[in-house]
Amino acid sequence: MNALIKSATIVDSKSKFHNEMVDILIEKGRITQISNHISNLNNYQEIKLDNLHVSQGWFDSSVSFGEPGYEERETIANGLKTAGHSGFTAVALNANSNPVIDSYADITFVKSKAQDNAVSLYPIGALTQGSKGEDLAELFDMSNAGAVAFYDYQEPISNPNLMKIALQYASNFDGLVISFPQESKISGLGVVNEHINSTKLGLKGNPALAEELQVARDLFILEYTEGKVHIPTISTAKSVELIRAAKAKKLNVTCSVAIHNLVFTDDVLQEFDTNFKVLPPLRTQTDCEALIEGLKDGTIDMVTSDHNPIDIEAKKIEFDYAKYGTIGLESAFGVLQNIFTTKKTIHILTQGKSRFSISETTVNEGEIANITLFNPDITYEFNTSNISSRSKNSAFLGNALRGKPYGIVANNKIILNNG
Template sequence: MNVLIKSATIVDSKSDFHNQTLDILIEKGIITQISKHIANPKKYQEVKLDNLHVSQGWFDSSVSFGEPGFEERETIANGLKTAALSGFTSVATNANTYPVIDSSADITFIKSKSKDHAISLYPIGALTKSGEGNDLAELFDMKNAGAIAFYDYQKAVSNPNLMKLALQYASNFGGLVMSFPQDSNISGSGVMNENRTSTSLGLKGNPTLAEELQVSRDLFLLEYTNGKLHIPTISTAKSVDLIRKAKQQKLDVTCSVAIHNLLFTDEKLTTFNTNFKVKPPLRTQKDIDALIEGLKDGTIDMVTSDHNPIDIENKKIEFDFAKYGTIGLESAFGALQSVFTLKKSIELLTKGKKRFGIESNGIVVGSKADLSLFDPKFSYIFSKNHIISTSKNSLFENSQLKGKSYGIIANNQLVLN
């Protein structure tokens, strides 16, 4: 693939070209020239777009595609198309399929489905067999097959000894263990944040204590084992404090937050819109403020869309029985920019790669072209027309967003909206 990008503002704080508007020549997937004006005698395809900006390719550490088993929610092919058109060049996919991705053969299957695609797909293997929390899955074999981490998606490992063994065993081969921050014995059948709002709505509450107890337990286990832990999608102020202290103790821990937990409070559930039924639940403004501060000071390492397509049959039903989850790839960039500056938004969309062992390619001559293309100024109301996913369960519908993706250049391919 040979492409000439014209008049693009480069957003890459580690590049000498940061904040400069330049042409970028890409030949056979490699950046061969960056300059104020590049001629095009070979008649390569030119990319000229309004207010075009480029950055290193974005990465999402928690994406769910239904295949295999739940293709009515999303297929891998359409999921990758959605990610690419949303500006992501790499995604880590969760194991919440049917059957659950818990063996090397499963990892090989998932990787084969993404072969030759512009997007790089990195499978996360289940931590326990069938994701049931009873016995460890084939962690080492899955690692060798290409799994980048191990996680029972949105399922807490209630047995502390099993989590201890997982951290100890995975440390032998540098495996990254992920633990969902929720004590299910405390959360019980709660469907939203336990607060004044849940009481007024008559819905069972899930207290912040459920998350904080689990985070605290896992950090104690991490300290004991000297393992390697990632805590996905924290949602409370105290969780931020606990992880901040753990990092000060030099424990090998990272964490993420779902973008929607940075924008919406539990008061959004007063309409009983099941798209706002997510896990962990939407919390309070105090929690949001702490999460944002945690991202600013580096306590929270990355953001995720926590993209989780759910078919209409499992969403358009009574709130108590609706499944948890929202799609988020299409709205991720525009939502993030409503909270942070452009520079910080791009940093948060790219810095998770290192933790998951994914190569970063800077915007420099000689580097592999792994680029996200976007317009950071474009303002719009997000609607169903902007949804590419098969499922339409977005809690960002009717929200004002700032910034849109044009597409990506990655793996020697150009994908544009």
């Protein structure tokens, strides 16, 4: 693949051309020249777009595509296409499928479905067999097959001894254990944040305590085992405090937050819109502010869309019975731009790769081209026409967003949005 990108502003603090408007020559998938002006002598494909900016390729640490088993929600092929159109060159795929991805063969299967794609797929294997929380899955075998971490998607490990053994075992091969932060006996049948709104709406509450107890427990176990853990999608102010203290003690812990937990509170539940039924639930404004502060000071390591396509039959029902989840790949950039500067947004979208053993490439001469193209300034209302996913269950429908991805150049391929 050969291409010439014209008049692009580079947003990459690790590039010698950071903040400069330049031309970028790509030959055979590698950046061969960056300069103020490059002539298209070989008649390569020319990419010239309005207010074009480029950065390192973006990464999402938590996406679900459904396949195998839930292809009506999303397929791997269309999920990766959606990720590319949304500006992501790499995604970590959850074991949120049927059957659950919990063996060497399963990891090999999902990797084969993503071969020769512009977007790189990094599978996360289930931590326990069938994600049932009873017996460890084939962690070492899955690691050899290419699993980058181990996680029972949105299923808490209720047995603390099992969590201890998982951390001890995985440390033998530098495996990353992911533990969902919820104490199920405390959360019970709660479907929304336990607070004033849950009482007003007559919906069962899932208290912040359920998350915080599990985070505290896992951090104690981590300290004992000296293992390596990632806590996904935290949602409370106290969780931020707990992880901040653990990092001060030099524990090997990272964490993420879902984008929707940064911007929405449980006040949006007044209309019982099931697109806002997510796990962990939407919390309070105090929690949102603490999460944003945690991102600013580095306590929270990465942001995820927690992209989870759900078919309409599982969403257009009573709130209590609707499935948890919202899609988020397509809206991620525009939402973050409403909160942070472009520089900070790009930093957020490009960090976290090393935690998942993914190599980082910068926008410099000689590097393999793994870049995202975007316009940071365009504003628009997000609607179904902006959704590439098979499922349309977005919490961000009708929201005003700032900034749009144009596409990506990665794996010796180009994906560009129309227009």
